[in-house]
Amino acid sequence: MKKVTLLSDVDNDKCKGCRTCEKVCPVLAIKVEQRKAVVDADLCRGCANCEQRCPFGAITMVKRDKPLKIGVDINSVNYEDIVNLCVKAHLHPEQTICYCVGVRAEEVAAAILKGAKTPEEVSLQTGIRTGCTIECIQPILRLLSAAGCELNPIEGGWQWYGKTPTAWDLSEEVKKKYSSRGFYFEEDREVLDKIIDGCRKGGDK
Structure with missing residues (x-):
């Protein structure tokens, strides 16, 4: 479990309704209504993207009255299913795929197996992509694709980056x-396959 201790707070006198905050929120927690940004406190994961990107300085991060606990219990899903999904996405279940928040592939896989179908839903459940919000989109997309989810970026959003080629x-x-030129693609792939396949021989959790 992870604790969210911060919350976005909007100064209506400074807000111009430009919608920049909407576009950079990884969990769709902020919306412009009647030309003013409105924060859904239950959805906000305290990433501060909106605060950092607001061109008018209308948003600040404030401390929550009560920390919000988020996370997906991997024990609530058949671990073999988690392993199979991770292997299909060429990721080791115990591989950390979000260093900012400390989320492993197995937790994202569990979230997807429990019904998450978009990066926004995965982020909402696990907290992934609420740090730098950049690097971990790749493994999320790989896991969603492996699960057969359609990947349709939200119109106007800035936080989706196309999948980069892997080995x-x-x-x-x-x-x-x-x-x-000194690249050993096949050898690299063999090593990666051995590492990922090793999780099948590690036994159930």
């Missing part, structure tokens, strides 16, 4: 072009 996605043309 399993590189074309033969790219491999051939760079193999003579």
Whole structure:
């Protein structure tokens, strides 16, 4: 479990309703209504994106009266299903995929298996992508894709970045072009496959 201790607070006198805050919120916790930003306290995960990006300085982070606890219990899902989803996404279940918040692949997989179908829903449940909000979008998209979820970025949003190629996605043309320059794509993939496949032999949790 993780504790959210901060909450976005809007100064209506400074807010111009520009919607920048809407576009950068990873959990869709802030909306502009009648030309003023409104924060849903139950959804806000305290990432401070809105505060940092507001061009008018209309948002500040304040301490919550009571910390909000979030997280997905991996024991609430069949762990074999978690492993299978992670392996399909070429991720080790115990691999940390969000260093800012400390979220592992297994927790994101559990969230997806429990019904999360978008990065926003995954972030809301696990807290992932509420730190730097940049690096961990990739493994989230990989896990969602592996689960068969359709990936449709919210119109106007800024926080989705297309999936980058992995060792399993590189074309033969790219491999051939760079193999003579000291890159060992096939060898790298074999090592990664061994690491990920190792989780199947580690036994159930």
